[in-house]
Amino acid sequence: MMQQGEYDMKTGAGLIACPRCDALHVEEELPVGVTARCIRCGGVLARPRAGAFTQIIALAITTMVLVIAAVFFPFLEISRMGLGHGTSLFGVAMAFSDGFLAPLVVVILGAVIGLPALRAALLVYTLLPLARGRPPYAHAVRAFRLSEQMKPWSMAEIFIIGTAVAMVKVGGLATISFGPAFWAFIALVFVSVANRSFMCSTTIWDAIEDAGARTDGREMVQSA
Amino acid sequence: MSDFLTDGAGTDAPVHNADAFPAPDHADQAILTAHRASLLGCRSCGRVWPEDHRTCERCGAALVPPDRRGLQAVWAWLLAGMVFYVPANLLPMMRTSSLGGLGGGGDATIIGGVIQLAGHGDWFIALVVFAASVMVPIGKFIAIIWLALVAGKPATVGAAHTRLHIYEVVEFIGRWSMIDVFVVAILSALVQLGFVVSIKPGPAAVSFALSVAFTMLAAQSFDPRLIWRGLPLHRRKE
Ligand SMILES: [Zn+2]
Numbered sequence: 001m002m003q004q005g006e007y008d009m010k011t012g013a014g015l016i017a018c019p020r021c022d023a024l025h026v027e028e029e030l031p032v033g034v035t036a037r038c039i040r041c042g043g044v045l046a047r048p049r050a051g052a053f054t055q056i057i058a059l060a061i062t063t064m065v066l067v068i069a070a071v072f073f074p075f076l077e078i079s080r081m082g083l084g085h086g087t088s089l090f091g092v093a094m095a096f097s098d099g100f101l102a103p104l105v106v107v108i109l110g111a112v113i114g115l116p117a118l119r120a121a122l123l124v125y126t127l128l129p130l131a132r133g134r135p136p137y138a139h140a141v142r143a144f145r146l147s148e149q150m151k152p153w154s155m156a157e158i159f160i161i162g163t164a165v166a167m168v169k170v171g172g173l174a175t176i177s178f179g180p181a182f183w184a185f186i187a188l189v190f191v192s193v194a195n196r197s198f199m200c201s202t203t204i205w206d207a208i209e210d211a212g213a214r215t216d217g218r219e220m221v222q223s224a
Numbered sequence: 225m226s227d228f229l230t231d232g233a234g235t236d237a238p239v240h241n242a243d244a245f246p247a248p249d250h251a252d253q254a255i256l257t258a259h260r261a262s263l264l265g266c267r268s269c270g271r272v273w274p275e276d277h278r279t280c281e282r283c284g285a286a287l288v289p290p291d292r293r294g295l296q297a298v299w300a301w302l303l304a305g306m307v308f309y310v311p312a313n314l315l316p317m318m319r320t321s322s323l324g325g326l327g328g329g330g331d332a333t334i335i336g337g338v339i340q341l342a343g344h345g346d347w348f349i350a351l352v353v354f355a356a357s358v359m360v361p362i363g364k365f366i367a368i369i370w371l372a373l374v375a376g377k378p379a380t381v382g383a384a385h386t387r388l389h390i391y392e393v394v395e396f397i398g399r400w401s402m403i404d405v406f407v408v409a410i411l412s413a414l415v416q417l418g419f420v421v422s423i424k425p426g427p428a429a430v431s432f433a434l435s436v437a438f439t440m441l442a443a444q445s446f447d448p449r450l451i452w453r454g455l456p457l458h459r460r461k462e
């Protein structure tokens with residue numbers, strides 16, 4: 001364990017390097033509400049927020065509920081001359097399911113449903129014990145790293161814009177009504193945007209350590 | 225971590241600076257980087273390790289030095305992305321057919337689809353699709369090529385900031401190109417049963433999705449720390 005402000009230029013202990021420009025900073029436990037920016041490139045290094053973990057957990061659980069709703073309820077309904085036809089998200093993916101298009105089924109289901117749900121589950125797993133002041137669960141480090149790696153590949157919000165474009169394309173041919181799953185997805189977009197503003201990876205890494213995960217023995221303790 | 229280190233005044237000893245979060249825009253020669261200090265920073269969590277470390281002991285990420293050799297992965301993914309972008313434009317994105325061949329039908333490429341939309345007067349949507357499937361991918365190719373070419377080459381502080389901004393834009397915007405693939409998927413599913421026409425995704429949908437994914441990987445494997453490697457250690461006397 002290290003005291004605040006202590007650092008070692010030989011081993012790098014007590015230092016932080018900006019991931020975007022490599023500038024070295026002395027690590028400090030930041031008070032809640034402060035944003036630490038990189039001296040060189042101006043990127044955010046840490047931004048601890050009061051109650052952020054509880055909010056992230058709440059939003060992640062909401063995400064899971066919404067994804068389940070989005071899968072099982074009809075997504076869009078189309079009717080033309082009295083003939084109605086509803087489709088679920090699985091219907092959307094299955095449209096690709098024959099032959100060489102099969103990989104797209106995996107991509108679309110993964111990007112739109114799988115990854116957002118899995119990411120939410122991993123975040124809950126990582127943060128739930130931390131928010132309650134308990135030591136993190138086993139493999140919390142691996143779980144959080146996985147969730148960080150999945151971030152760019154979960155595309156629920158892009159799917160929604162895609163739906164809007166598709167609506168315009170079909171617009172002239174038939175009447176389209178949105179099913180409950182569509183509204184679940186709209187909600188999902190807002191939840192994911194809100195989640196992004198609460199997430200501060202550095203703070204979560206610090207918290208995982210501070211809560212007692214067996215890592216590298218370099219966590220900062222507040223000097224008395 | 226509000227303090228930062230300087231290596232100014234010719235000394236090697238890092239200096240604490242009480243100025244908490246100063247503007248990032250001042251002279252670069254005062255800034256000590258992990259590389260200049262013979263250390264290696266973790267790009268996933270920020271922790272700093274001795275140069276010979278290969279994995280970060282806190283988060284488990286691989287430690288990679290900010291080195292132009294890392295650009296090989298960028299070039300490889302970018303090439304794959306560009307190769308798949310060619311069939312994505314030449315092959316049909318969407319196959320429309322009507323029963324008995326009535327009412328016309330046929331294959332539409334990405335550009336064909338945009339022209340159809342514009343022809344129906346849906347200018348705004350046509351523009352969205354055109355931007356997402358043509359302008360953004362091509363702009364991304366050019367931006368990544370340029371970033372990889374100038375990475376580590378001499379630069380001014382201002383130029384480095386511009387490059388970092390371009391990198392951030394490329395990183396943010398990459399995922400949005402997937403939109404056209406989703407549009408085709410939704411259309412196909414919608415129209416499957418309820419219509420006399422049938423819409424099926426064409427082979428271009430697959431190669432387009434692959435092209436977007438590979439370009440995202442190219443952007444992810446670009447190390448933004450290289451942008452700053454080209455800054456001179458000491459500013460020339462004016
Ligand atoms: Zn920086």
Ligand SMILES: [Zn+2]
Nearest residue numbers: 266269280283
């Ligand atoms: Zn790390």
